[in-house]
Amino acid sequence: MPLSVVIPVYNSAACLPDLARQLTATLEGLAPQYEVILVDDASPDDSWTVIEGLVREYPWLAAVRLMRNYGQQQATLFGLSLARGDVVVTMDDDLQQPPDQIPLLLEALAAHPEMDAVIGCYREKQHRWYRNWGSALIRALNRRAFNLPRDLCSSSFRALRRPVVDSLSRWQTRNPAMAALIYQTTHRIMNVPVRHEARFAGKTGYSFYKQARLALDYICNISLLPLHAVAAAGVGFCAFSVVFALRTLYRYYARRIDVEGWTSLIVMVSLSAGLILLALGIIGEYIVRILREVQGAPRCLERERAGWIAASRPP
Numbered sequence: 001m002p003l004s005v006v007i008p009v010y011n012s013a014a015c016l017p018d019l020a021r022q023l024t025a026t027l028e029g030l031a032p033q034y035e036v037i038l039v040d041d042a043s044p045d046d047s048w049t050v051i052e053g054l055v056r057e058y059p060w061l062a063a064v065r066l067m068r069n070y071g072q073q074q075a076t077l078f079g080l081s082l083a084r085g086d087v088v089v090t091m092d093d094d095l096q097q098p099p100d101q102i103p104l105l106l107e108a109l110a111a112h113p114e115m116d117a118v119i120g121c122y123r124e125k126q127h128r129w130y131r132n133w134g135s136a137l138i139r140a141l142n143r144r145a146f147n148l149p150r151d152l153c154s155s156s157f158r159a160l161r162r163p164v165v166d167s168l169s170r171w172q173t174r175n176p177a178m179a180a181l182i183y184q185t186t187h188r189i190m191n192v193p194v195r196h197e198a199r200f201a202g203k204t205g206y207s208f209y210k211q212a213r214l215a216l217d218y219i220c221n222i223s224l225l226p227l228h229a230v231a232a233a234g235v236g237f238c239a240f241s242v243v244f245a246l247r248t249l250y251r252y253y254a255r256r257i258d259v260e261g262w263t264s265l266i267v268m269v270s271l272s273a274g275l276i277l278l279a280l281g282i283i284g285e286y287i288v289r290i291l292r293e294v295q296g297a298p299r300c301l302e303r304e305r306a307g308w309i310a311a312s313r314p315p
Contacts, residue, residue, distance in 0.1 A: 003031040004085030005102070008039045008075035009063075012093040013046040020054050020061065022099040027060075030103060037082055037309065038063040038093075039075040055307040062307030070300050073176045076156070078300040081169040082309060088165045090158050090178075097157040101194040105159035108192045116164050116186040120157035120194035153191055154179040175289060230279045237275055241268070 005023065009016070016038075027034045040048050040063060051063045064082065066075065076090055089105060091097045101120065108118045156178070160168075167185045168178075182189070 001033050001035055001084040002086050003027070003034040003106075004083035004088045005034070005036045006039065006076060006079035006083055006088060006090045007036065007093050008041055008072050008079065009043060009047050009051070009093045010041045010069070010072070010075075011043050011045050011047065013043070013050045015094050016047065016050045016054060019093060019095055019099070020058055022095070024058065026099040026102055030106070034060060035084065035308075036061050037079045039079040040065040041072070041075040042066050042069040042303075052306050059308070062305070062309035064305050064309065065303045066300055067303045072156070073178050074300055076178055077168060077171065077176055077181075078302075080160075080165050083165060086162050088160050088162075090156060090160070092156055096197050097155075098195055098197055101157070102159075104192050104194055105157070108190065109159050109161070112190060114188060115190050116161050116188040117182055118159045118190055118192055119153070120155050121153045121191040122155065122196035123193050151191075152189065157194060158182075174293060226282045226285075230275075230282055233275055234279070237271065244268070 005027070007019075012019075020036075023036055027036075036058075038051055038061065040051060042065070048063075048065050051065075055061050055063055062082075064078070066078070070078075080088060080090070087106065087109060089102055091099075091102075097120065105118045105120060109115060112118075160182070164182065164185055168181055171181055173181075
């Protein structure tokens with residue numbers, strides 16, 4: 001199978017028919033064989049009903065419905081584990097990444113055989129401000145953690161060679177961050193400028209809270225920055241405390257100390273208590289993530305399948 005396309009789906013019943021039509025127009029003639037795998041992340045709308053109708057209409061289309069909502073990163077990884085293509089394209093379901101941009105990724109991958117992955121870089125994003133802010137934060141974390149070029153950007157619109165897909169499928173982490181996993185797998189990555197459209201219908205499932213959680217996954221999964229920040233704050237606070245203690249001793253021996261000082265005491269206690277609580281919270285986040293990783297639970301559980309992939313259900 002030369003080409004696979006993996007698309008996580010959530011609340012996109014209105015987008016899916018147009019997505020299928022555009023994929024047909026793009027993929028016909030692009031590869032001698034191709035497949036498209038839709039991973040329904042337990043959408044509360046009629047997405048699965050629409051998918052079942054599309055599967056009957058398009059023989060190259062297959063779908064998996066997950067037991068519950070796991071998130072876009074988990075759904076994408078689950079789709080990669082099912083894909084059979086020598087090259088696998090991942091993209092969103094809301095038509096903000098137009099299917100007619102897929103040839104740009106494949107052409108770049110064919111023109112640069114030394115590259116393992118090609119990632120679409122938007123000329124102009126049509127996201128809200130908090131998503132752009134979150135993307136910038138994640139890009140900065142990736143660049144610092146993996147020593148990446150400053151101009152390398154990340155998106156969910158990518159083309160991956162088979163060895164990278166196989167490596168990603170072996171990860172069993174409960175809090176995956178796709179870009180981080182790719183950067184940990186290979187540094188042979190390049191960007192291709194692609195067009196970014198406004199959302200076709202509905203509204204994004206990425207709320208500010210989900211974007212913040214994704215940023216937290218990147219911070220705690222691949223970076224020691226929080227621990228380093230707490231350590232630096234602790235060193236700074238200790239230095240301040242030493243200076244403050246020396247000053248207090250000097251004033252005591254110089255007989256300049258009176259009954260006042262209650263305010264200074266409260267400030268010191270408050271600062272130290274705040275730093276301790278912050279440190280405990282960050283350490284607790286790491287401990288919880290370690291506990292989840294060692295439990296060995298399956299990454300995703302599927303509910304049902306549709307299309308050609310249904311016949312390949314494991315016993």
